[in-house]
Amino acid sequence: MLAARVEATTTVVSTSAKPSPGSAGPEEESILVHGPDRRASATVSMALVLRKGEAVAWADCEDPRSTPPETWRTWVESRWGGPVVEMVEPALLRPANLDRLLLRRLVASADGASETRLLNFLALPELFQRLAARALSTEGRGTVYLANADALAPPTLANTLGTLRLHQTLHEVGLSVVVSSGSPPPMALSGAFARVFHVEAPAGGAWREGWVTEESGDGQRRPLRSAWARLGLEPTLLDLR
DSSP: OOOHHHHHHEEEEHTTOOTTSSSSSTTTOEEEEEOOOOOHHHHHHHHHHHHOOOOOEEEEETTTTTOOHHHHHHHHHHHHOOSSSOOOOOOGGSSSOOOOHHHHTTTTTHHHHHHHHHHHHHTTTTHHHHHHHHHHOSSSSSEEEEEEGSSSSSHHHTTTTHHHHHHHHHHHEEEEEEEEEEEEOOOHHHTSSEEEEEOOOOSSGGGSSSSSEEETOOOOOHHHHHHHHHHHHOOGGGGGO
16 A cells, blocks of 8 residues: 555656756745635635646635635635545644655665655645645646635644745645635744735725735735735736625
């Protein structure tokens, strides 16, 4: 069973069309979008995902049975299909416990760089392995999107999305990472992301009349509409209610 898993994973890793295997290219990045209005932060996240123009696989960390369906989720499912997993259980986000000696024997024919990438990939939490398998296109690039990450326990987030190794491993196989959160992220989480956006929606008003601050950039608070145009995001998404 382990050998079959290694064979399937080797296909994911080896089909990554990277100009220099083992190092992340300029197109891979990690983006975190947060704000108390989940609809606003999720829609901004989706627009950033769409801007990349790549294959997408996604998961929603919030229990769909506990909340009514959101417009943003309906839109995502109409375009990219349903989530890779219906329920993101904490176990899916725990780092895999692997016997690296055994794995090295199974991949002994690979060169050093490929072996390291494969071992790093197999050590990822199961959720990200499943997302990667769905997201990577034949061109070897894609995006994984994780919605409502704050529905998970803070230690779980810090031990997975808060680790630079997880991001670097996904980047090495050609994947970008976009995460939305309804709560302000602690530094232990946000520090692992290259770009962090804070989205504010007016109380009782339309989310599109809110503001966006790129906390990892110049820190300037801009009207959401002008930030939307500045980032080159899809205008039609502003019509989501």
